[in-house]
Amino acid sequence: MRYFYSILSGALFGIGLTVSGMIDTTKVQGWLDVFGDWDPTLAFVMGGAIIPMSIAWMLTKKLGKPLAGGEFPEPTEPFVDRSLIIGSTMFGMGWALVGLCPGPSFASIAINGIGGLVFIAAMTGGMLLAPRLKNYLDAGTA
Amino acid sequence: MEQDWIWGLVGGVMIGTAGAVLLLANGRIMGASGIFGGLIDRSGWSTAKERIAFLIAVMVFPLAIYPLYGSVDTHLTDNYWIIIIAGLLVGLGTRTANGCTSGHGVCGISRFSFRGIMATVVYIVAGGFTISIARHVLGLI
Numbered sequence: 367m368r369y370f371y372s373i374l375s376g377a378l379f380g381i382g383l384t385v386s387g388m389i390d391t392t393k394v395q396g397w398l399d400v401f402g403d404w405d406p407t408l409a410f411v412m413g414g415a416i417i418p419m420s421i422a423w424m425l426t427k428k429l430g431k432p433l434a435g436g437e438f439p440e441p442t443e444p445f446v447d448r449s450l451i452i453g454s455t456m457f458g459m460g461w462a463l464v465g466l467c468p469g470p471s472f473a474s475i476a477i478n479g480i481g482g483l484v485f486i487a488a489m490t491g492g493m494l495l496a497p498r499l500k501n502y503l504d505a506g507t508a
Numbered sequence: 509m510e511q512d513w514i515w516g517l518v519g520g521v522m523i524g525t526a527g528a529v530l531l532l533a534n535g536r537i538m539g540a541s542g543i544f545g546g547l548i549d550r551s552g553w554s555t556a557k558e559r560i561a562f563l564i565a566v567m568v569f570p571l572a573i574y575p576l577y578g579s580v581d582t583h584l585t586d587n588y589w590i591i592i593i594a595g596l597l598v599g600l601g602t603r604t605a606n607g608c609t610s611g612h613g614v615c616g617i618s619r620f621s622f623r624g625i626m627a628t629v630v631y632i633v634a635g636g637f638t639i640s641i642a643r644h645v646l647g648l649i
Contacts, residue, residue: 371533372558376565378526379538379610384570384580386519387512392583398635401644407516412613414520415527419618422528432535439537444622453605454612454627458634460597463590463642463649465583467609468602469540472566474582477574481584485595492599493541493548500604 368434380473386411389474391465398462448503453496527615534558539611540566541602549603590649601631 387393387407396405426438461467466485475482527538536543536558543559546552552559574580585591602608605627607616612631616624642648 368534368558369561371529372561373565375526375530375533375538376562377569378522378529379540379562380566380568380570381573382519382522382526383566384519384573385522386516388516388519389570389580389582391585393512395639395649398632398639399643400636401640405512407512410513410516411520411523412617414517415524415614416520416618418521418524419527419531419614422524422531423619425532429532432531433533434535436535438531438535441619442621442623446623446626450605450623450627451630453601453603454630455601455634456597457601457605457608458631458636459638460594460601461609461631462635462638463594463597464585466594467540467598468544469566469608469610471598472540472544472563473570474584475567476571477580478582478584481586481588481591482582484588484591485584485598488592488595489599490548492596492601493545493603494599495596496545496600496603497549499600503604 371434379469382415383470383473386414389470394465394467394470395462449500452503453500523610523614524618527610527618530562531615537611537615539607539615541598541608542606542611545599545603585649587649605631 383389388411393405393407396403397408432438464485468489471482471485471489475486478485530536530538543552543562547556547559605612607624607627612624612627617628639649
């Protein structure tokens with residue numbers, strides 16, 4: 367059943383990204399471009415997504431364990447380190463340059479042509495380099 | 509267009525429901541960079557099949573609704589240099605920060621995670637600066 371739920375979740379995620387317009391790079395860049403022709407759509411997408419997701423987090427307390435086995439993820443420590451800040455800064459820069467983040471890059475892979483594949487290849491390269499950067503940042507101040 | 513926000517809300521609820529299914533059924537956080545990144549750096553190979561099933565569904569199911577739109581244009585730039593730089597930054601940044609828009613944004617904010625909220629503020633502010641400079645000062649994009 368775990369695979370069924372993975373596929374169901376992926377299907378909803380992919381279709382939701384498409385319906386919401388978040389596979390359109392101009393809408394993502396439009397949200398970030400406050401000095402240009404600002405597009406508020408992303409805020410509605412984020413707001414819409416947070417509603418069912420916050421209900422789900424509340425339900426985890428009642429359920430105790432996930433339906434298909436395993437454990438719910440532990441809460442994260444309320445502490446911000448260099449990796450989080452520097453990593454998120456780099457991500458934000460890349461996200462703004464083309465208007466693609468990881469989810470939509472997969473959801474629109476069928477229609478983004480070579481450019482979409484080049485993006486995913488470069489993202490994969492960045493992910494292979496990430497453990498080195500993270501180790502370096504985490505080693506400095508704990 | 510005027511109705512864009514309605515479709516944004518509808519699609520957003522679907523995205524949140526997707527995250528709810530993965531959490532409540534499988535006990536996993538729906539973060540695209542984490543699900544894919546765990547396959548790339550081998551940290552998630554013990555759950556590789558679930559990850560692959562999720563990613564294939566993300567890639568395939570949108571095909572079912574494209575016909576409703578006639579033509580879908582994602583307006584992706586054709587400047588491969590910018591795409592390569594952006595992809596490297598997104599891959600390096602999301603894995604260093606342990607999350608992207610779906611993991612830190614959707615899932616993190618919903619559980620009032622301080623790290624998720626901080627990450628989201630930082631990447632949106634960094635993105636805002638980047639597009640302002642790249643578009644309005646340098647004229648690159």
